[in-house]
Amino acid sequence: MRIAAIGFCLFALIGCERDRRELRPAPTRLAIFKDAARESDLQPGGVHSEPQVQNPYSGNAYAISEGQRLFSWYNCAGCHANGGGGMGPPLIKDQWTYGGQPANLFDTIVKGRPNGMPSWGGRIPEYQVWQLVAYIRSLNHEEPVTATPPRSDHIQQDSGTLMNKPGGGTR
Amino acid sequence: MSFSKSRILGCVFVFCAPALAQIQNQAEDGQWPMAAKNFASTRFSALDQINAANVGTLKVAWTFSTGLTRGQEAAPLVVNNTMYVVTPWPNLLYALDLTQPGAPVKWTYSPHPSASAQGVACCDVVNRGAAYFNGRIYYNTLDMHTVAVDAVTGKEVWKTTLGDINSGESMTMAPLVAKGRVIVGNSGGELGVRGWLAGLDAATGAIAWRAYAAGPDKDVLIGPNFKPFYQADRAEDLGTKTWPGESWKIGGGGGWGWISYDPDLDLIYYGTANPGPWNSEQRPGDNKWTCTLFARRPENGEAIWAYQLNPHDEQDYDGVNENILVDLTIGGRLRKVLLHPDRNARMYVIDRATGEVLSAEPFAHQNTTESVDLKTGRIKTVPAKGTGFKTVRDICPAAPGGKDWQPSSFSPQTGLMYIPHNNLCMEFEGVQANYIAGTPYVGANVRMYPGPGGHRGEVSAWDPVNAKTIWTAKEMFPAWSGTVVTAGGLLFYGTMDGWFKAVDARNGRLLWQFKTGSGIIGQPVTYKGPDGKQYMAVLSGVGGWAGAVVSGGLNAKDGTAALGFANAMADLPKYTTKGGTLYVFSLP
Numbered sequence: 122m123r124i125a126a127i128g129f130c131l132f133a134l135i136g137c138e139r140d141r142r143e144l145r146p147a148p149t150r151l152a153i154f155k156d157a158a159r160e161s162d163l164q165p166g167g168v169h170s171e172p173q174v175q176n177p178y179s180g181n182a183y184a185i186s187e188g189q190r191l192f193s194w195y196n197c198a199g200c201h202a203n204g205g206g207g208m209g210p211p212l213i214k215d216q217w218t219y220g221g222q223p224a225n226l227f228d229t230i231v232k233g234r235p236n237g238m239p240s241w242g243g244r245i246p247e248y249q250v251w252q253l254v255a256y257i258r259s260l261n262h263e264e265p266v267t268a269t270p271p272r273s274d275h276i277q278q279d280s281g282t283l284m285n286k287p288g289g290g291t292r
Numbered sequence: 293m294s295f296s297k298s299r300i301l302g303c304v305f306v307f308c309a310p311a312l313a314q315i316q317n318q319a320e321d322g323q324w325p326m327a328a329k330n331f332a333s334t335r336f337s338a339l340d341q342i343n344a345a346n347v348g349t350l351k352v353a354w355t356f357s358t359g360l361t362r363g364q365e366a367a368p369l370v371v372n373n374t375m376y377v378v379t380p381w382p383n384l385l386y387a388l389d390l391t392q393p394g395a396p397v398k399w400t401y402s403p404h405p406s407a408s409a410q411g412v413a414c415c416d417v418v419n420r421g422a423a424y425f426n427g428r429i430y431y432n433t434l435d436m437h438t439v440a441v442d443a444v445t446g447k448e449v450w451k452t453t454l455g456d457i458n459s460g461e462s463m464t465m466a467p468l469v470a471k472g473r474v475i476v477g478n479s480g481g482e483l484g485v486r487g488w489l490a491g492l493d494a495a496t497g498a499i500a501w502r503a504y505a506a507g508p509d510k511d512v513l514i515g516p517n518f519k520p521f522y523q524a525d526r527a528e529d530l531g532t533k534t535w536p537g538e539s540w541k542i543g544g545g546g547g548w549g550w551i552s553y554d555p556d557l558d559l560i561y562y563g564t565a566n567p568g569p570w571n572s573e574q575r576p577g578d579n580k581w582t583c584t585l586f587a588r589r590p591e592n593g594e595a596i597w598a599y600q601l602n603p604h605d606e607q608d609y610d611g612v613n614e615n616i617l618v619d620l621t622i623g624g625r626l627r628k629v630l631l632h633p634d635r636n637a638r639m640y641v642i643d644r645a646t647g648e649v650l651s652a653e654p655f656a657h658q659n660t661t662e663s664v665d666l667k668t669g670r671i672k673t674v675p676a677k678g679t680g681f682k683t684v685r686d687i688c689p690a691a692p693g694g695k696d697w698q699p700s701s702f703s704p705q706t707g708l709m710y711i712p713h714n715n716l717c718m719e720f721e722g723v724q725a726n727y728i729a730g731t732p733y734v735g736a737n738v739r740m741y742p743g744p745g746g747h748r749g750e751v752s753a754w755d756p757v758n759a760k761t762i763w764t765a766k767e768m769f770p771a772w773s774g775t776v777v778t779a780g781g782l783l784f785y786g787t788m789d790g791w792f793k794a795v796d797a798r799n800g801r802l803l804w805q806f807k808t809g810s811g812i813i814g815q816p817v818t819y820k821g822p823d824g825k826q827y828m829a830v831l832s833g834v835g836g837w838a839g840a841v842v843s844g845g846l847n848a849k850d851g852t853a854a855l856g857f858a859n860a861m862a863d864l865p866k867y868t869t870k871g872g873t874l875y876v877f878s879l880p
Contacts, residue, residue: 193723199482199732200411205850205858207840208414208482208732213847237411239730272850 139182139268143248158224174224178248178255182268188256189270191249195241203272204260209237213260221261226254322820327367327421327466328699329817331553332617335701335776337818341826342879343780347794347804350877353827354394358386358872362843363835365697366421367466367774367815368874369429370829371443373822374398376424377874380835381410381417381434387446391822395876399446401439409435412462412730414482414855415837416844420697421815425469425494432463438476438492450497454478458730460485468551469494470560470590477547481565481610482855484733487545487582489562491593501593505545505564505581506531512581513593520597521647522669525580534578534603542727543575544568545582549612549697552630557645559587559596561630563611569725570608570691571735573680578603583611585632585640587647597647599669601634606679607660607720608691609635614699615644616709620757622650631702631756633711636661636671637694641756653759655752656694656713657743660687679736683721690718690740691855692770692837699815703777706797708753708762710783712771715743715750716860738856748860751775751785753800763800769864772838773830774815784828786812788839789867792830792875808832808875811839811868825878833872834864843870 158174178184192198200209210218219229230250233240241250259269320338329335342350358364362380369376375388375395385401410417413434422431428449429441436455441448454476455461460483467476473491481487487505492498503513512531520526527533532540546565553560567575567582583602588595601611615630622629622641629650632640637658641650652664652671662672677687695713702709718740725735742748749767754760769788777783783797788811794804811834818828835843840854841861851859 194726196726196728196731196733199734202853202855202858203737203850205848205853206844206846207854207858209411210845211847211850211853213850233408235407237408237413239408239411 138180141181142183158228160220176223176251176254178251180265180268184252185255185259185268186270188252189273191253212257223254324370324817324819325424333552333614336703338779339818339826340779349880350804353876353878356874360872361870363416363418363839364814364831364833364872365418367817368829369424370819371424376429378419378422378431380419383433401441401446403433403439405433405435409457412457412460416835416840418464418836421466423467423469430467430474432476434462436461452497460730465548470553473590475551479546479548481544481546481568482732482734484542484568484727489547503593506540506543508532514595518595530580534580539575550614552615552617554617560590561587561615565610565612566605566608569733569735571722571725572606599647609693616702633695635693637689651759655754658688679720679722681722685719688717690716698772699774701775701777710775710777711752711754712775712785713750714770715748716740717743737852739851740856740860765800770838772813776816784816786830809873810834810871828877831874834868
């Protein structure tokens, strides 16, 4: 009974987070400070404890759907398609060159990366960067499924044009 | 069947005798000085040591690793017993000494292009090769530079900046040097660039002229000598009037394809790329002069004629494919023509002196156009296959066209053209494209899939006089390599699963094949070594638009990846891995 009550409270809290909307997003959330966004697992002298940078929009369905909209709006989709990549690398993957934590993704968008990722710092408001980060994380099921929108390409494929034989060929 | 085939070949051979004379005005010297071998872009070599009888014994002579893993689309050059190999970004230039066993590296030139340029390359960070002229090697870097390198020492002679990657531009094409001008063009039709072709002074690198694909006549270098064949093309400033507002400034029309040159007429020929964005509803009008063939003077760039292949392109059918210059007897008259297999899957036979279209028949499966009106020059499209803010299914060919950049060859012996091409269709959902300089400007979710038959590529032998296919070899993947045809009666090409093949040029029968380390999307060449033997050379190393799923490690679970190509290539990683290696073959 007690467990059920706790569960209900938790569910209610999650539900609130899921639908939380900010009318005036905080202008600056200091995301990248000190050594928060490490890109290496090697830390000379041993692993230090350090503050974890949290995405303020993690688990927020509205923010994730906004991230999805912005992903097309800022032409991210032009390079990364709907997560499969093209001109840029795929974002649906389990190996990240520059780290896949929220702080790493924030860094990647703001600073750019040397092999083609543009530097968007000063071009996208910080809260939108976090919304994009939440959406990109959701592509890899790193956001709650209940807060994640479906893929944004609406084209439904005819079953007759699916390639289902090794070596190509339709049915 | 075989009787009618041989009869056709007989006729073709007779008809094409003048072609032999025309294309041999550059005598065979056993070298390969430019990507397409000669100004006429025939990729025909008169070398005949390797022939149908002995090709079965062809063996690897030596190999060379480029050290890079992106798509290798370039043609190696061979001049003065040296082989020159240009790599994808970072655009290294290797000189290999053919006089020494194993062809060791003489020198390596590195132009140090910006790494960020990789972010504006639509279709892998490829380079399609260099051109040799007067003791120098000329080629383009991905980050908007043309360089001249001393062919003997490897020292940079000049380096000219042609543009800025922050506008979305890049350079991937192989230059052509004609009349002392190094002619180059930009890429970026998927990034809202303003397309152009430029002529540089070969001696100094100074930009002598730049001809934009769109804009007012003065920018397109349309002047008093411009005499297009068709009435509809003879109005003023069509390069602005056929666009909404000032959208021509971000309307694409790059010059990333092939250039040919006719020294007698003193004209260069090339086609302009697709208009942007792909979502055609955002740019009502004919969008001149995108998807257009131009004839220009190499010295000052002025336009002499133009013909728009695909007005208001709706399927990304760039006009940049090769133009092979031959003389053919058509309708009882000897005509100086150019043969242009377009992305729209039609083979254009055009009088290259005037721009008159003589025929435009399909060479691959297509359902987007009905015909080309030879009186007006206007193509008749199928409205149901037009795109916009909607989803359209079963569009054939798909965006890479009946055929993309992969260059054909032409043999004066058979009178046939050898076309490596695609068999792909697509589904196309138009969405709003936003222009942000330096980022993609496409506005489409696309998924491609194999065309009828289920195979994705074909190599076809085409009779340009009778406008029909003589034979077709089916390939599992798109035939994304170039072809080369020799006086030994052989046609060579590579496949995306890594086979380098020799087939009988008369009937397409497979005579020899060798499995290279990676898929082949490069341009094979042939040359005579210092030992007097004939060699075949090709770069292996999968990638490009078709192979990006491997070279870029894309995730094909999202079929819209690589502008929809990933959907059709999801199984490529099972057949090949990445890695650039040059293979050179000879008889034992």
